[in-house]
Amino acid sequence: MDAITILFIVGGIIAFFLILYIFPVNLWFTALLSGVKVSLINLVLMRLRKVPPALVVNAMITSTKAGLNLTSNEIETHYLAGGHVNNVIKALISADKANIPLDFKMATAIDLAGRDVSDAVQLSVNPRVINTPPVAAVAQDGIQLIAKARVTVRANIRQLVGGAGEETILARVGEGIVTTIGSSATHKQVLENPDRISKLVLEKGLDAGTAFEILSIDIADIDIGENIGAKLQTDQAEADLKVANARAEERRAMAVAQEQEMKAKAQEARAKVIEAEAEIPKAMAEAFKDGNLGIMDYYRMQNIQADTDMRESISKPKGSKK
DSSP states (O other), X not given: OXXXXXXXXXXXXXXXXXXXXXXXXXXXXXXXXXXXXXXXXXXXXXXXXXXXXXXXXXXXXXXXXXXXXOOHHHHHHHHHTTXXXXXXXXXXXXXXXXXXXXOHHHHHHHHHTTOOHHHHHHHHHSOEEEEOOXXXXXXXXXXXXXXXXXXXXXXXXXXXTTOBOHHHHHHHHHHHHHHHHHTOSSXXXXXXXTHXXXXXXXXXXXXXXXXXXXXXXXXXXXXXXXXHHHHHHHHHHHHHHHHHHHHHHHHHHHHXXXXXXXXXXHHHHHHHHHHHHHHHHHHXXXXXXXXXXXXXXXXXXXXXXXXXXXXXXXXXXXXXXX
């Protein structure tokens, strides 16, 4: 065989596989045997629209065998919208077998919303248990309680589009636990009847607007925490003590200031007395000069002064200084 013949053979093989790729006869034949009506031209157009024909054909075969009436156009549209075709088909089959009302439009909307529609259907059949993190709350007697709950939920198919998720359920249950414990007169009431929390929380309708339906709320554990009331009273007493000490220190400082002020006034008065005493000799000299004071008057005044000093020295206790 020469080179030209080999080239023709290779080209023929490549052309044959290319034709089989563009015209997926095997898929068309498989669909025909499975009772799925899809034309070969439609499969070729899927190639041109960059839609995997095998994905569409297999989905149609699976849905047809399950008794679902889906068209290739519906499946192709959902794929082009970025959806997960296999998950939607699986969810529709599971919902049909479990007698859960779910049509193709709702299933595709849930899938395009970013939720796993197959997992949602399974969750509708088999409820899930969500464990809440420890929730701390304080009863009216000041004792802190730490509660853990198990929330049994199942998916609400009609609320999956636009409904809140598990985080909202956990937040609402935690809020309900805090409210219930906080409204209890004593922590003993909660410990004696933990189901009281479950009943009050369920009555609040916490699953409204969420993608789940709460079936039950079970309190798994309740631990006693700190005595918050006593701690707050202790902190308040310490704060009051600091305020009292500050006020006492303020009063002491004011008293010291007043004492110093009185000492200053006493020194000032003493200075005025000394100043006045310094004027006495001048006045006496003037009196002698003017003849208003005689020598005998002066001696009598000295005797009186000496007698006064002697009396003062006798009246003072021993060891005291003037």
